[in-house]
Amino acid sequence: MKTNAGHFFEDFHVGQVIDHATPRTITEGDRALYGAIYPTRFALPSSAEFAASVGLAAHPVEELVGFHVAFGKTVPDVSLNAVANLGYAECRFHVPVVPGDTLRTRSEVIGVKENSNGRTGVVWVRSTATNQRGEVVVDWARWVMVHKRDAGAPAPATVVPDLAPAVAAADLVVPAGLDLTAYDTVAAGEPHRLGDYEVGERIDHVDGVTLTDAEHMMATRLWQNTAKVHFDTGARPDGTRLVYGGHVISLARALSFNGLANAQLVAAINAGAHVAPAFAGDTVHAWSEVLDQTELDAPGVGALRLRLVATKGRDESMTLRGDDRKYAPGVLLDLDYWALIPR
Amino acid sequence: MKTNAGHFFEDFHVGQVIDHATPRTITEGDRALYGAIYPTRFALPSSAEFAASVGLAAHPVEELVGFHVAFGKTVPDVSLNAVANLGYAECRFHVPVVPGDTLRTRSEVIGVKENSNGRTGVVWVRSTATNQRGEVVVDWARWVMVHKRDAGAPAPATVVPDLAPAVAAADLVVPAGLDLTAYDTVAAGEPHRLGDYEVGERIDHVDGVTLTDAEHMMATRLWQNTAKVHFDTGARPDGTRLVYGGHVISLARALSFNGLANAQLVAAINAGAHVAPAFAGDTVHAWSEVLDQTELDAPGVGALRLRLVATKGRDESMTLRGDDRKYAPGVLLDLDYWALIPR
């Protein structure tokens, strides 16, 4: 059989390294499509002049472009037979991605744990994307629940990796040259700087976008993500096409411009949960909560730790969880990340 | 509150200057997306070789790309709370936009007039988009009806600007270097030159395009236009997504290739009315009327003043208005513009 059947749980072992196909060159076409599919307006990826004005040597695309491309490469090897994408941790953005860069991704299996049902198991991988110079662009850990090929196969020794609940502020990478001391808030669209945000503050990003199948499929293909459920109405019993979770992340991040216009760069993703599936016809809104804030050791640069919540329909009460500690109805995404912002 | 609530009528005063966020760099990705979303085939923006053959130093994107990007920037500040976009005037295209250019837009309020109902008012703004060298790319006046925040706020002194009914031919800007003396009509697709068109002539552009939500949303996002009604099915009582008026302009202009293939460059927009809303499922056709024609002081260059009419469904009778002087049923757009064409 020449086609890829994906890996099953018993195909993974701790220490295994997988070099993922296929390398992909980022272009200005990706920037344009990202801006056509998501309502992003962050000044730095929008404007080469703005990027130069804050000290960057070239004009990076949004960090999530690099993340999605890097992530997409892991799907055929890691999650083609996944039951669920369980979580992310320790995701850091290193060297910015600029048009002309070619990304490839390598993963190492860092944990395995068979489930008590004997039919599935959890696999932890740490993935690292590098550019054509071998520089790390982004790395992250994620864990997925994967089917066993054979329920009778013996369970491996359980290894559960020790993952940090959040990237420490001291571990955030500031792009080389970034200097926000002469930051232009007028061009950026809002006056709010690091010190204007308080821990615990919540921001309703107001706007909503109703999903279409054509748009989420185009985005997901752009990242060379091959999971059938996003493209083939025959892949799910109800004939719906499941929206790639990363589509909701990018959409919510773009919507967060309205209130967080100066949170220009994503520096790290601490944790993320795709709480509920999204489909064409759903209208996605977003709100954010400020979890932490800190100054960084780069001129004019601070960082906000934010919880970004995407919801189906607008929730002006911005409720994450009900009294039962379960996610409130309508919550689609709960993402914990660090963004760089001018002090 | 950190999010943008937009300006209300009483926030505008004559002489007020607004620098709009966010600067945006135009790329080859924008050209490709424009060609994917609109059936444009004008040889000059389609072909770098053709552009060079008519004397241009670089390969411009269509003028409407610059217009939409420049216009989109004004939406969050000028028309987020607009009831209606009432009109355009005195729009001139100056320096062509080429990939790599970064556009920003500044507006000045040039008129205000409270409506007799005391709840809304009309605001006139003149907007100017410049590139990274500070050269003017496009400027225009428009007027919008905007909600008052507080019906009890006192009415300002009425100032109604004096706007020209059309840009004078002598004020049209011909791009530096443009020389149409060796113009290749075979490559361009049609033999008709300036002298082949008669004032009063009407041209049925024949072809139609049925709108989809995915396409108009992608276009509108590309221009960073944030008006909710285009994206969120919850923003209008009937659950439809209103198509951005500029989408209809670009679609009609692209359809006009069939009969006006040599009307290569848009030089000015004299006036424009979005007569009726358009929605996914509508099939847009277009026809043009020649309003005026003139030779310009550049080698081989002439100009046609055209009325471009977009209709829902094809109207082979090309009727603009009924006996009652009202727009005929089905008319979506009535746009009066100048295009450059070989003599």
Add this chain to the structure above:
Amino acid sequence: MKTNAGHFFEDFHVGQVIDHATPRTITEGDRALYGAIYPTRFALPSSAEFAASVGLAAHPVEELVGFHVAFGKTVPDVSLNAVANLGYAECRFHVPVVPGDTLRTRSEVIGVKENSNGRTGVVWVRSTATNQRGEVVVDWARWVMVHKRDAGAPAPATVVPDLAPAVAAADLVVPAGLDLTAYDTVAAGEPHRLGDYEVGERIDHVDGVTLTDAEHMMATRLWQNTAKVHFDTGARPDGTRLVYGGHVISLARALSFNGLANAQLVAAINAGAHVAPAFAGDTVHAWSEVLDQTELDAPGVGALRLRLVATKGRDESMTLRGDDRKYAPGVLLDLDYWALIPR
């Protein structure tokens, strides 16, 4: 009348040469859109680094991008009044297309044959697309059934060209510099080389894509293909938009990555039949049959002759024709082509 009514059967005569409008410059935006619309992952067009690693001086776009652009130019002149697109033959890809190249297409009429009904006829054309240096990019023959303008017009002398059933392996063009001796199968995604495929072998490419109107229209516009039936729900009695046959070709070719990841370059199209129409909502799957294989006179380069079959719904039995020799239900496309692959 200034608009293009297309050519009718009696407008064609053997030896007639048509220079098609409009030249079109290929950009990185086209590459990105191709990747957003089709689930392509072939390493060579995906990665500039991979292209360089196999000896190419620049980073070509997929061969089908050039084909679709070149083909689209012929539609207004050749097939605007076509009843049916009957076949392709002798299509060869010569110089690769890289961003910045400008393509134009010229056709010569090589055959005419009036049908016995007196109302239609078949026209054979050989079309050649060249780049801005005058180098041939792709050439092909195709034949279409075209309406007569006037059923009473006399029938021309019948000329039926002699077209090869397949491009001979010796006539395949290998791009200058291509050297697959150091080919990286890990980056490419699969280990299978020329010798791993057997004549007669069939490969089920597994994955499916459900079509949307927005996507096929965007693709078809990108190629400046103007046939009404793809865009206007009023053009067909049942209100459907017919999917451009080339969209199904590109989709099936992209799906064939899964099992043919190393069939990196399309070198020739021997024959092609659009067996049944496709519409939004259809789910397209694909399978391939190995028809022939050969080594070529370039380092490490071989060629596979493949039958690529697109189907509506997945056919795991991979049945091309029933016992009656007619195409099996569900077959959309039967394409016979040569691809270059490492030995």
